[in-house]
Structure formats: C-alpha cells, structure tokens
Amino acid sequence: MGSRILIHCDLDAFFAAVETLHHDLDPSIPLILGSDPKGGKGRGIVSTCNYAARKFGIRSAMPISEAWRRCPGQPIGQGIYLSSTRGLYSRASRKVMEILEQYADKFEKASIDEAYLDVTDYCQGDWDKALSLCRDLQNEVMEKLGLSSSFGIGPTRILAKMGSEENKPAGIHRTMPDEVFEFFQNRPVREVPGIGPKSATKLAEWGINTVCEAAELGEIALARFTSERFANWIVRVVEAETSDEVSQLRSRKSISKEHTFEQDQQNPELVLDQLSSLVQKVINRAKQMNIAGRLGEVKVRYRGFETHTHGKSISVAMDDESVFMRLANNLFAENVELERPIRLIGFRLGNLEMPETRQITLDSDVTTFLSTTFDE
Secondary structure, rough: OOOOOEEEEEEEOHHHHHHHHHHOOOOOOOEEEEOOHHHHOOOOEEEEEHHHOOOOOOOOOOOOOHHHHHEOOOOOOOEEEEOOOHHHHHHHHHHHHHHHOOOEEEEEEOOOOOEEEEEEOOOOOOOHHHHHHHHHHHHHHHHHHHOOOEEEEOOOOOHHHHHHOOOOOOOOEEEOOOHHHHHOOEHHHHHHHOOOOOHHHHHHHHHEEEHHHHHHHHHHHOOOOHHHHHHHHHHHHOOOOOOOOOOOOOOEEEEEEEEEEEEEEEHHHHHHHHHHHHHHEEEEEHOOOEEEEEEEEEEEEEOOEEEEEEEEEEOOOOOHHHHHHHHHHHHHHOOOOOOOOEEEEEEEEEEEEHHHHHOOOOOOEEEEOOOOOOOO
C-alpha cells in the first residue's frame, strides 16, 4: 500500500488576523492582544500578536509591560493594544473548517486554528494534485474570509505539521516519501516537535546536532546514551513510519483535575501557578496509568459560575509534562479573560492512547511526544 497524503493547515497569527479584519486595521502596524497594558504598568500577559509585533520580539505569554517596553502603544509608539473578542474566533474557525472539510477523505480539527486532512483518495494518490489543492484552499480561505493560512503536505502527521511551519506566513511545503531523508538532512534536532531544549542539549553533548546524525547512528548505538524507545522513534521519524492517521472520531476518555479558589481571583500569576500544579498532577496520573493523550484542555469558571473550556490537540499522544505545561500556559494566555474574577481553574488530558502509539524522550523510560508549535 502506498503512502497516505496528509495535509496540515495552520492559520497564520489567527487571533490577531481576525481582530485586524474586525477592526479594519493595517496589518503592517504591530497589534498586541492581551491584558490592559496601563501605559506599561499592567501586570497581565500577552495573549498573542501579529507578525509586525513579532519583529519587536513580542510573543505569547510575555508580560504585557515587557511588550509595551519593546513596542509602546499609540500615541507614544506605533503599537495597537486590544483585548480579545472571544466570539469572533470560533465563528471564523468554523467557516475555515467548513471550507477545508469538503475536500478531505478524513478530516480532523486539531484546534481552533489547525486541521489535518487525509486527501489520499480525493487526490487519487497524486502528490501534484495535493499541492494544487493546497494552493486552491489557501486562495479560497483568503478570498472568502480574508485569512492567511500555511499548509504542509507529507506522508505522516509529523511531516505535514513540520511542513506547515516551513514557509510561514502564507506558505506551502510538500515533503514526498522519497524526499523525507533530504528534508531532515542538516535539520537541527530542535526543529522536530517534541525534542525540546534539554533533549537537544543532551544530544549535542554527544556531537549530535541534526536529525539525520541521530538516525544514522542507528537504534543500537543511539540507545546506549538515550533510551531504546527514543532511538526507535527518531529512526521511525526519518523513515516516515510514524502516525499517518487522521481521526474523525475522538476518544471521550480523559484525566482531569480542578481547583476552586476560596476567594475569586484576579491575580494571573496565582491562577497560573495553580494551573501548573494541576497539569503536573494530571500528567503524573497519566504516567501511573501508563497512558498518554493528544488533547490538553483548560477549564475556567468566572464569578457567577459562567464556565468556558479551551482546548488544543497535538500531533501524537504524549505524557510529557513540559509539553502540556506550555500548551496550558498558551491556552490560558490566549483565552482567559483576566479582567474577570476567576472562581475555578482546571486541566484535562483527553484523547487518551496506550503506550504502543507514544513517542519517547531521551530520558530513560520517560515518555514524551511530538508537540505542536504553539504560536500561530
């Protein structure tokens, strides 16, 4: 059986792009979404920003005061600071997903701004047709909704996901089965989702800086200073043997923890500390149960018992605490309304899978996986 043809669509700076359209702003002017900066004295954080703001080094979860220092708001500077308009994002996302889904054999909405498409049958196994389809989809999303999108095409979820990051914004990258080794040639290990700074440093200590250098050692040699499962996984990544599944049906099983504050909270640092503790407890429980998950979800209940959940899926199942800690922090930064008192915070790990489908870190017998990139 031939390779599957998978497409990963990632909407470029999605939240900022929607706000730009809604407020009819100039996209070349830095736009920062988040807490009230209060003239540089605000204590909140940045939810997200557009590409013009990123040129100043501004990023999600940065203190809003630091963002102001780098790019002051008008009239002092050129930056535009806005709070998020929540309902706009889900409506825009739904319209994008409706466009994408009609061209897929199997479709999976990974998050509000990401989706996987299996187009093997739709494109009749023709990779050129898949490339043409991505161009058409990119144009349709822009023409109908005014939103920029990037696409990655590959035989596995990992390769499709990495492809969508390759030429952002408004990029398309295709990695065909016979181009996989070339794609990874001289590519730093840090660029593979799931290999974080610590793991990359450990590999560098052994003179391994690129993905192919790791794979070329072979499982036996690599396992001598990493772990057997990590060695097996990195070889499978380069040989395009990791997951190529796009799932329409998602598991309802989950592990979750919640915390209700004795007094409603408006201190984001205190709430984030509690969220981090919940993530740690959930992931520890997952490890005890020898399972992993592909969905992280933050739950927030405001004063008056109004409750919202905000989730994001990742490429394959993981039980790596650092991955879900970053995911939870970004969901918090992008979605929680800090001006409203918070009564309850919670974290849920969903779409659970058993060990045979998981990927492994350098640490012996510690499970980690391929994470998504959390900036749009």
